[in-house]
Amino acid sequence: MAGTGEAKKEEADYKRLNSFPLIRHTDMPEEMRVETMELCVTACERFATNNESAAKMIKESMDKKFGSSWHVVIGEGFGFEVTHEVKNLLYMFFGGSLAVCVWKCS
Amino acid sequence: MSERNKNATVQPRKVSNAQKLPGAESTKAQTKKKEEKKAMDKGDGLDRGKKSKPSDQLKLTEAELKENITKVLNTHNPHAPQNIVRFNYKEGVYQRVSVDHTAILFEMESNIVYQDSEEGRRLMLKQGLIKENEETDTAAESDEDRMKTPATPVEDGGEVEEAEEEDRPDSVASKADKKGVKLGNFFHFTDRATQTLNNPPRQINCQTAPPPRSIFSATANQWQIYDAYCEELQKQEKQKATLLKKETDKSKKGVLVTETQSTDLTEVAKETKILERMVHQNTFDEIAQDFKYFEDPSDKFRGQEGTLLPLWTFQHEETRGLSVTALCWNSKYQDLFAVGMGSYDFCKQGRGMIVFYSLKNSSFPEYVFPTTSGVQCLDIHPQHFYLTVVGFYDGCVAVYNLKKKSLEPVCKGTPKTSLLTNPVWQVRWQNDDIDNNHNFFSVSADSRVVSWTLIKHELISTETIRLSVNGGLSNVPDDEQLVNISGGTSLDFHKQTDHLFLVGTEQGKIHKCSIHYSSKFLKTYNAHNSAVYTVKWNHFHPRVFISCSADWTVKIWDDTIKVPVFTFDLMSAIGDVAWAPYSSTIFAAVTIDGIVRVFDLSINKYEAICQQLVVAKKKTKLTHIEFNPVHPVIIVGDDQGLVSSFKLSPNLRKTPKVQRGQELTLDPEAEVTKMEHILSWLSDIE
Numbered sequence: 001m002a003g004t005g006e007a008k009k010e011e012a013d014y015k016r017l018n019s020f021p022l023i024r025h026t027d028m029p030e031e032m033r034v035e036t037m038e039l040c041v042t043a044c045e046r047f048a049t050n051n052e053s054a055a056k057m058i059k060e061s062m063d064k065k066f067g068s069s070w071h072v073v074i075g076e077g078f079g080f081e082v083t084h085e086v087k088n089l090l091y092m093f094f095g096g097s098l099a100v101c102v103w104k105c106s
Numbered sequence: 107m108s109e110r111n112k113n114a115t116v117q118p119r120k121v122s123n124a125q126k127l128p129g130a131e132s133t134k135a136q137t138k139k140k141e142e143k144k145a146m147d148k149g150d151g152l153d154r155g156k157k158s159k160p161s162d163q164l165k166l167t168e169a170e171l172k173e174n175i176t177k178v179l180n181t182h183n184p185h186a187p188q189n190i191v192r193f194n195y196k197e198g199v200y201q202r203v204s205v206d207h208t209a210i211l212f213e214m215e216s217n218i219v220y221q222d223s224e225e226g227r228r229l230m231l232k233q234g235l236i237k238e239n240e241e242t243d244t245a246a247e248s249d250e251d252r253m254k255t256p257a258t259p260v261e262d263g264g265e266v267e268e269a270e271e272e273d274r275p276d277s278v279a280s281k282a283d284k285k286g287v288k289l290g291n292f293f294h295f296t297d298r299a300t301q302t303l304n305n306p307p308r309q310i311n312c313q314t315a316p317p318p319r320s321i322f323s324a325t326a327n328q329w330q331i332y333d334a335y336c337e338e339l340q341k342q343e344k345q346k347a348t349l350l351k352k353e354t355d356k357s358k359k360g361v362l363v364t365e366t367q368s369t370d371l372t373e374v375a376k377e378t379k380i381l382e383r384m385v386h387q388n389t390f391d392e393i394a395q396d397f398k399y400f401e402d403p404s405d406k407f408r409g410q411e412g413t414l415l416p417l418w419t420f421q422h423e424e425t426r427g428l429s430v431t432a433l434c435w436n437s438k439y440q441d442l443f444a445v446g447m448g449s450y451d452f453c454k455q456g457r458g459m460i461v462f463y464s465l466k467n468s469s470f471p472e473y474v475f476p477t478t479s480g481v482q483c484l485d486i487h488p489q490h491f492y493l494t495v496v497g498f499y500d501g502c503v504a505v506y507n508l509k510k511k512s513l514e515p516v517c518k519g520t521p522k523t524s525l526l527t528n529p530v531w532q533v534r535w536q537n538d539d540i541d542n543n544h545n546f547f548s549v550s551a552d553s554r555v556v557s558w559t560l561i562k563h564e565l566i567s568t569e570t571i572r573l574s575v576n577g578g579l580s581n582v583p584d585d586e587q588l589v590n591i592s593g594g595t596s597l598d599f600h601k602q603t604d605h606l607f608l609v610g611t612e613q614g615k616i617h618k619c620s621i622h623y624s625s626k627f628l629k630t631y632n633a634h635n636s637a638v639y640t641v642k643w644n645h646f647h648p649r650v651f652i653s654c655s656a657d658w659t660v661k662i663w664d665d666t667i668k669v670p671v672f673t674f675d676l677m678s679a680i681g682d683v684a685w686a687p688y689s690s691t692i693f694a695a696v697t698i699d700g701i702v703r704v705f706d707l708s709i710n711k712y713e714a715i716c717q718q719l720v721v722a723k724k725k726t727k728l729t730h731i732e733f734n735p736v737h738p739v740i741i742v743g744d745d746q747g748l749v750s751s752f753k754l755s756p757n758l759r760k761t762p763k764v765q766r767g768q769e770l771t772l773d774p775e776a777e778v779t780k781m782e783h784i785l786s787w788l789s790d791i792e
Contacts (some may be wrong), residue, residue, distance in 0.1 A: 018335040018338075018339070022334055022335060022338050024324070024334060025322065025324065075326065076326075076327070076328060076331075077326060077327035077328060078325070078326055078327075079323075079324070079325035079326070080323060080324065080325075080326075081321060081322070081323030082321070082322055082323070083319050083320070083321050084319060084320065084321075084322060085317045085318070085319055086317075086318045086319065086320050089322055091322070091324055093326075093331045093334055093335065096331065096332070096335060097328060097331060098331075099326030099331060101324075101326075103322070105319065106317075
């Protein structure tokens with residue numbers, strides 16, 4: 001029991017420590033990257049339990065801000081190979097368990 | 107045009123009816139010829155027409171045929187009513203209404219103007235088609251044409267329309283042949299439409315390069331995310347560590363900076379000093395006001411007596427346990443004075459100290475010079491106010507320079523022959539010698555009066571005079587003289603005559619000497635029964651000096667007289683006496699019972715005009731007193747190391763011819779005569 005308790009505690013610690021957004025890969029310019037990252041964070045925090053809504057929100061906002069045909073994938077585990085317009089891709093982790101991929105391709 | 111139609115319809119009949127008119131005959135012949143030609147060309151068209159006759163045609167005789175039957179045609183419509191009347195209100199009668207008799211069967215408007223008409227002629231003129239002279243001919247011709255053209259239908263019979271159609275083009279063609287011109291009526295138009303070609307449509311295509319694309323692929327799952335976060339955390343920790351290092355470095359630097367700042371405090375010493383004085387002035391504002399402005403109003407009612415108003419007291423932490431052994435005002439800065447600290451208890455000699463206080467700052471001294479031996483006396487150079495000479499208990503003398511920052515004396519002199527500790531009892535600056543070297547005199551317990559000369563940070567001593575018990579001269583060696591030694595305790599130079607000076611001894615004698623005569627006393631006074639503590643020349647009168655001794659007496663002398671002119675028994679051991687700098691007859695004395703007495707010989711020759719206890723504790727002994735050279739202030743030192751300052755009330759600073767408003771101006775002559783007066787009075791009594 002103690003072991004599991006410790007594990008739980010560790011997990012909590014991990015969750016607490018790793019709530020920050022962590023960008024894995026991006027080729028966006030600085031300004032756009034920051035904006036997109038913040039948008040992803042707000043969306044994921046607002047729809048913590050509904051990845052679909054979060055993705056929808058991100059996509060719609062990105063379409064408005066940076067022109068149409070954005071694609072967003074949010075999930076805890078997935079693989080992908082996408083074709084994107086250069087300087088329009090962001091792949092980040094958030095909240096310790098979520099992966100968010102945002103790209104543009106028309 | 108309707109008119110023309112009428113003509114067209116009517117004319118043929120006329121012609122047919124007037125066929126046999128002679129005028130018409132020729133024309134008929136002509137047409138016949140023409141017709142014949144035509145017939146020859148076309149065949150038998152006309153012949154057949156001539157031959158064929160209707161079967162029911164009347165057969166008339168020649169006569170009947172030649173008979174002219176006249177038929178009149180008019181334009182009256184036989185069916186039109188002729189009896190329609192209408193009432194005319196204007197005329198007031200019925201009037202016949204005319205009915206239109208014309209009936210129009212066909213009407214077609216043309217846009218061609220008839221050439222013969224007025225309008226046609228005008229138009230042709232305008233267009234310049236015919237000339238003026240031709241006009242008539244053409245008119246005639248046209249008339250002829252007109253006459254000709256209708257002729258044909260007559261032969262044709264009733265086929266009017268056909269004939270017209272046939273003839274018209276003919277006539278028009280003939281006209282065109284002649285003129286080739288149609289006259290248009292400009293006010294009649296007909297519509298005519300045409301269709302232009304449509305522009306052929308064209309197509310242009312252009313293709314841009316698509317925005318560059320690239321392919322990205324990754325796999326996201328929980329363990330990869332976890333690993334990524336762990337890596338990031340480690341990175342952050344490392345960064346933090348480096349940052350911390352940097353910060354500590356910085357803080358170290360900061361410490362260094364503060365340290366350097368603290369060492370740099372000396373740079374703002376002046377400013378801090380000013381600030382300290384300001385603060386001090388604020389806190390001791392009342393005392394400062396008293397010092398400057400307070401004049402004890404009660405003096406008016408006391409008659410002759412005066413009071414002392416306590417002002418600041420000066421004490422320094424480090425001087426605790428030391429007593430004041432010397433006081434001296436600075437000659438340039440009237441608020442600055444030096445205090446020598448030491449001990450009069452010869453069993454407990456130890457360290458000493460020289461402290462400089464300013465009236466502007468009573469809480470902390472301006473300068474502090476700690477010394478290893480107790481200070482017995484000091485003097486500030488009257489011209490070079492930064493030089494202070496100090497006599498120590500161990501027999502040494504030292505010169506301190508206030509301009510130098512160091513706590514060590516500029517130079518120190520030790521007596522050549524010091525077998526025992528012989529305290530230096532008095533030091534006095536003298537005027538600079540011929541070579542502009544500073545020099546001073548000291549008197550010590552080993553009975554020597556020594557002249558010291560300051561040459562390049564070295565003190566060179568020369569013995570001026572040796573004192574002996576019997577007052578005689580002593581040329582015998584030191585060791586044999588030991589018994590007869592009489593230690594000098596005080597020394598003062600004559601104010602006006604440089605070389606004259608007085609020496610008080612432990613035996614109670616006062617010697618009047620000159621530096622020029624090292625072997626002989628000019629005069630010796632058997633002044634006291636005990637050691638002479640102080641001897642001082644009067645500031646004004648050249649012959650008067652004062653002395654005080656441990657035998658509780660203060661004596662005032664005329665140097666020409668061997669006995670004192672005044673003797674005051676103060677019923678207590680006297681610490682010090684001092685002449686007032688502003689009056690020849692005023693002096694002050696302090697006793698060990700803590701009382702300051704101020705005398706004015708011109709007012710009271712027997713008793714003090716002021717006698718005031720100035721110490722807090724009964725046991726405190728006053729040791730020294732000094733008048734400020736300018737301000738009406740005295741400072742009194744006690745054996746606890748405390749220096750107190752007092753303001754003299756107006757009664758204590760009366761000058762002989764006191765007139766209010768003139769108090770500050772000193773009159774040395776008057777002071778001398780005042781003293782002289784007293785002396786003469788005394789001699790008179792005797």
